[in-house]
Amino acid sequence: DVKVTQSSRYLVKRTGEKVFLECVQDMDHENMFWYRQDPGLGLRLIYFSYDVKMKEKGDIPEGYSVSREKKERFSLILESASTNQTSMYLCASSLGLAGGRTDTQYFGPGTRLTVL
Amino acid sequence: GESVGLHLPTLSVQEGDNSIINCAYSNSASDYFIWYKQESGKGPQFIIDIRSNMDKRQGQRVTVLLNKTVKHLSLQIAATQPGDSAVYFCAETYQGAQKLVFGQGTRLTINP
Numbered sequence: 320d321v322k323v324t325q326s327s328r329y330l331v332k333r334t335g336e337k338v339f340l341e342c343v344q345d346m347d348h349e350n351m352f353w354y355r356q357d358p359g360l361g362l363r364l365i366y367f368s369y370d371v372k373m374k375e376k377g378d379i380p381e382g383y384s385v386s387r388e389k390k391e392r393f394s395l396i397l398e399s400a401s402t403n404q405t406s407m408y409l410c411a412s413s414l415g416l417a418g419g420r421t422d423t424q425y426f427g428p429g430t431r432l433t434v435l
Numbered sequence: 436g437e438s439v440g441l442h443l444p445t446l447s448v449q450e451g452d453n454s455i456i457n458c459a460y461s462n463s464a465s466d467y468f469i470w471y472k473q474e475s476g477k478g479p480q481f482i483i484d485i486r487s488n489m490d491k492r493q494g495q496r497v498t499v500l501l502n503k504t505v506k507h508l509s510l511q512i513a514a515t516q517p518g519d520s521a522v523y524f525c526a527e528t529y530q531g532a533q534k535l536v537f538g539q540g541t542r543l544t545i546n547p
Contacts, residue, residue: 323478362479362524362537377534409478423469424535426478 322346323427325410331433338397340430342410349415351393352424353377353385355406362409368393369415400434407431447544454515456541458508458525465527469535470499470510474521482510482523512543520545 326341344351352367354377364377366385374385382404386394393412397404408431411424448454460468466487471479485492485499485508492499498511508525522542526535 359539361539364534367534423481423484425481426471429476429478 323410323412323425325408325427325430327430328428329431329433331435332397332400333435334401336397336400336434338400338432338434340395340397340408340410340432342393342395342412342427343391344393344412344425345391346412346414346425347390348412348425349390350413350424351387352411352413353383353393353395354409354411355379356409356429357406365395400432402434405432405434444539445542445544447546448515449546450515450517452515454510454512454519454543456510456512456523456525456543458510458538460506460508460525460527460536462527462529462536463503463506464529466529467527468499468501468508469526470497470508471524471526471537472519472521473524473540479524515543515545517545517547519543 323344332338350369353365354362355365356362363379365379365383366374366377368374368387371387371390384396407429409429410427413422413424469484470482472482473479483494483497483499485501490501496513500509512519520543522540524540525538528535
């Protein structure tokens with residue numbers, strides 16, 4: 320079974336703090352993703368990565384950055400947390416099929432971040 | 436742009452009945468569809484997927500139907516159980532996109 324883990328289930332930070340959210344997958348997947356989930360807005364893609372040291376902006380990258388130094392680990396960074404970044408953050412990974420065929424994304428349990 | 440939506444935001448069914456959750460999509464180029472289940476406080480869990488070269492796929496107690504003519508997707512759950520209570524999302528994408536577009540979700544509640 321695919322296992323995607325996230326470093327924290329709940330996190331409380333103060334405005335202006337630098338926040339790191341860590342995600343690890345154990346299935347040697349090529350692709351990794353960070354989403355945020357808010358009531359009424361559904362899942363929105365922040366950043367994704369096709370390979371080590373590669374990253375692509377998603378639909379809402381502002382205020383976030385990412386790091387992928389190792390294949391299994393994908394970090395989401397909030398450089399200066401703000402209250403509007405209070406949300407559920409979900410990490411996902413997918414195998415990465417040859418020929419550009421899209422494949423299934425598997426999600427971690429989520430990190431509920433509160434910024435005070 | 437493309438969008439994925441659900442006909443009903445909430446669905447309430449009796450335990451033991453069959454549930455049908457619907458999803459409409461607007462991108463005719465979409466060729467891969469996934470259903471996810473999300474229980475309270477957890478991440479979305481893969482249920483079943485279907486590619487556009489099929490119109491039906493069955494899993495354990497679940498069936499996904501795809502009607503490309505009207506761009507409609509449905510998830511059928513047989514003999515609904517209390518453990519099926521969750522929010523169900525459809526997602527769609529197309530070859531090479533590597534990005535999924537998610538619907539807003541339907542909350543399924545089970546009446547005893």
